[in-house]
Amino acid sequence: MTNLDKLIQQFERFPGIGARQAKRFAFHILTLPPEDVEELARLISTLPLSVTECARCHRFFSAHSPTETHCSICGDPNRDHTKLMVVERDSDIVALERAGLYDGLYFVLGGTVPLLQNADTGKLRGSALKATVSGLAAAGLTEIILGFSVNPDGENTSRFVEQLLRDTLHGQAVTMSQLGRGLSTGSELEYADPETLKSALQNRH
Amino acid sequence: MTNLDKLIQQFERFPGIGARQAKRFAFHILTLPPEDVEELARLISTLPLSVTECARCHRFFSAHSPTETHCSICGDPNRDHTKLMVVERDSDIVALERAGLYDGLYFVLGGTVPLLQNADTGKLRGSALKATVSGLAAAGLTEIILGFSVNPDGENTSRFVEQLLRDTLHGQAVTMSQLGRGLSTGSELEYADPETLKSALQNRH
């Protein structure tokens, strides 16, 4: 296998990329000026060094100094430290922060537990979540919000996190909540599923 | 213009049907056995006779006798007569009844008020709604639920109905509510809009 084929194979592992687009990426790189190719390789190679995983919420951030261990959200004394939202991915935090509606803390679980599994396959940050919750519970945490997608995997992940934290939260005054369901922007009654209609009726205001 | 052309033109007025499909409909009819063509014409011709518009909620229903003026929902003493949901179309009721979650009454407004208009263009059943609400208010109505789509036209229609009923409800103990918003089935946090995220956070449970 040539280096070209190996690179195409690497691109095929990129999220959402098939064989054809992987090939296009390789040809795209071949059309770049040499200095751009070098820059791209350098940025990739140094990415793990220039990006730090926050010691508390485990999202990735660009540290300004090697001694910086907490991201800007976890390090912000003005955020509400009584609330912790557990999300699947870093990009969920991007969406929530862009909306500017939530001022609590986050925890990035690193994925979901697929429907037919009831245990972490080792990829999720289960024990790190326990540690973070333990630490925050001692410092006044009152609510854990399960911020997962509204689909079977997301619901299974909610159940997984509830079980995972049962012992940790035993005897603690910490509630666990789900994000509210209902009609989302663009929903039409006629096409809404019963579960969504049920929440829409319950949450009417 | 031939009768064939005239029929195609009628089919082009059917919701969601373009010139090409209208033509296909005409050719489809030409391939039917004569008795099926006659049956189709008869069913169309007698539809207005065999279908009655409910005197209270204004949805269409098949009356069993000419003296039947109220649909099965409006005529059901077990439905909760303290709640009235105003919807856009008959098909919204079909979706809600299929879900089996709501036991109040309905009113079919007959459409929406497009965003840039602030008045009914004559197609909506504004005065009929006033009449129905007056009647129900006298008989114990406590809540009107605005069940419109979550889009600019739907929101404009909510405002229109609120204004329309202001005088009718003056001094009455009737609240007006909106269906709850939030993450609907299939929603992913990463792609949710700020308005939906806001409701999802507010309605967490």
Add this chain to the structure above:
Amino acid sequence: MTNLDKLIQQFERFPGIGARQAKRFAFHILTLPPEDVEELARLISTLPLSVTECARCHRFFSAHSPTETHCSICGDPNRDHTKLMVVERDSDIVALERAGLYDGLYFVLGGTVPLLQNADTGKLRGSALKATVSGLAAAGLTEIILGFSVNPDGENTSRFVEQLLRDTLHGQAVTMSQLGRGLSTGSELEYADPETLKSALQNRH
């Protein structure tokens, strides 16, 4: 079953129409003025009378008098009577005439022979095609063009017609041809299938 349900069932048999749209069609009719409903029923009811199937090409046309048996194309002495194109549907003729590129005659077979069948299921006008070809062969026909879709069913139908006409054409100076294949408007080489590329190379000009 109510008349409303029966009508919805009839609409569900219309080409490309599902349960939801069939229901919308019924509700659409309920919103029409009575005279429009009557007109629609009348046009449907009289369609078979007002439309004649051409005795030669079997397409549907609106006859001006009951004695008119041939459509405007078959009755036009300026059309080239040495060429006959066999097509699947009336709407194929509409497309070809709109393009204005073909001046021969047509024959509407009435459908295709699905891939796994090698015989007419009784719906196609096989014997009528034989009769038309016999008549035209005696009057100077030199070419039969098989104008079917480029897909497995279309190709199977070509084979069916070739077999069907074998005896009829035996000893006749009539050739049978297929429409040319190649890159169609919008095709990109990168995404073209081998069969299309092959024709594109063979037919280069």
Add this chain to the structure above:
Amino acid sequence: MTNLDKLIQQFERFPGIGARQAKRFAFHILTLPPEDVEELARLISTLPLSVTECARCHRFFSAHSPTETHCSICGDPNRDHTKLMVVERDSDIVALERAGLYDGLYFVLGGTVPLLQNADTGKLRGSALKATVSGLAAAGLTEIILGFSVNPDGENTSRFVEQLLRDTLHGQAVTMSQLGRGLSTGSELEYADPETLKSALQNRH
């Protein structure tokens, strides 16, 4: 701007990649084991070295030795050196070779001339094409096939190449041809455009 942001920006320049997917690519790299990150960076960095642009057809290939200047197609004595197909991109050659229908040579122009331009903007290999054609014409070239997409840009590029080579081919027995048009796999007569129908009729066989 952090290194993470710079890398996301680089990914946004990849063909078909928007801001959201570029971000996902960066997060994907952060989840890779360190050795995979290094391998990816190394493959990108060395790609220009490990891939050579063929001196004749200008497609990219993996040379086995630094002295190898021609790709496997241009270096194959069994290919038909009397035919040259000019294509837009490397990936067009991949599609044609996979189909295994063409045994001549290729030339990769490197793009198209957009409709409203009538000159190369400097990105296309115009002078290289002239050089390759000159060389091949002296060695027995008889046909240049213009293998561009069937759309306005492709047609404009055909005209551009014809003008570009006018002087080079003056007095030479070299014909220039276009790929054949017609119904491509999956085409239905009813939906075919007039240009495609015209070619389908002309190329019937």
